Amino acid sequence: MRHEKATRLLELARLLASSAEGLTLDEMAQAMGVGRRTAERMRDAVRDAFPQMDEIDDPPTKRFKIPSGLDGIFQAPTADEFAALHAAAEQFRAMGATGRSAALLNLEQKVLSAMRAGVRRKLAPDLEALLEAEAISIHAGPRPFEDESVLGAIRDAIKSLRRLRFKYQGGSTPGRVREITPFGVLFGRSNYLVGAEGNSKEPRTWRLDRVADLEVTETFGAKPEDFTLQAFVERSFGIYQDEVEEVRLRILPHGAEEAMGWRFHPTQRLEPLADGGVLATFHAGGMRELAWHLFTWGDKVEILGPERLKQMMRDELAVALAAHGAPC
Incomplete structure (x- = not known):
């Protein structure tokens, strides 16, 4: 039944896209073999899917059509898509990546300028609501150099x-x-x-x-x-490239739920343990950056290997203790 409804809506959309002068509600009802109230609901459903639908005054009634023919039916961006594009631009801007932010905002303006004025007006309220309701949380850290x-x-x-x-x-x-x-x-x-x-x-x-x-x-x-750049990235936990080794981390039971939803590395395997913990294994270099990251897990993680990572963790702990003084 749901497929039949979808097929009927697409059939109506094709009629509205192929009509030069558009269709009235009565003409839609006659073409689809339904009552006027059903035709109204179908028109509203088609308009939700295809916001480029035009509404043309033709007293004493109105006509509706989808401009640009069948080729343009599925190409009009939605408010959700514009909001995602704008959010990505704002995230770049907040990070200090002004060049990439400007490129995305220019793309947004080009797409908007290519759209019909009526479609832009219909999108504006939904887009404004989404932009006001969504924000990007930026983590502390250096601003990347981007010239x-x-x-x-x-x-x-x-x-x-x-x-x-x-x-x-x-x-x-x-x-x-x-x-x-x-x-x-x-x-x-x-x-x-x-x-x-x-x-x-x-x-x-x-x-x-x-x-x-x-x-x-x-x-x-x-x-x-x-x-391939992706394969190069996967050789290391972060940016620094050194010897690639198998990393084995035991996440204790009180950190297991968090670990099962965590992405340590693209090559990782997560294995539940009998005691309620999780074994995380992956191959990577960059032990110093990994040690820095493991500080954020506190007492939830135990390093099983490699030995070089254990020693790196001890060294970083020693540096931190020396900087802040031994406890009384």
Whole structure:
């Protein structure tokens, strides 16, 4: 029965989209073989699904039609979609990613300007209500460096398969000029260029806020065919790349419910234990960042392996104790 109703509504939508002058309620009722009240309900349901429906005064009645024909029926954005786009732009802005925020807001304006005035008016109340009712919670942390000229140069180099040259103020030799084949960009608490230096194919990371005098060279440079940015990200718990090891964490029973809904790493496996706890296992590098994260779990987690992670945790605890003093 539900499928039959959906089919009937789509049939009415096709009629409204194919009619040049539109249909009155009585004409809808006659075409669909239903009463006027049923035709009203069907019209309202179609209008909810297709907000681009036009209402045309034709005294003493009104006519309704869906403009742009069948091709435009499913292409009009909804208030929910605009709200999601606007929320993403606001999240970028709050993070300090002004370039990406501006790009999304420009896209929003382009889509709105391409829509008919009547459709925009119908969307406006719902969109305003959603924007007032939803907000983004931004976690404390550094604002990422995001310079459009830097990102633009990196994108140009990637698209044209050319290398980048810049002076890097980080690393063991600050100020040294590097020539890098760009593989991609990682966005996060800090933004990083991923690429290989010189003739190497091994990917490394460079913080964009430490890049100076960036230029796109004429030298050919392309990432290896088997390289994917996602696979590179999954090699580490965070940004820092080091030896990939199997991580085994025992989440105690009083943290088990939280752990079952937690995403430690894309390669993770979560296994309930007989005592009510959870065993989390995954393969990653970046033990220092993982140790920092595990501080947030307090007494809910026990590190089973690797030993390097245990030692990293002990070292970080020792640093914290030294900074804040031993308890009396």
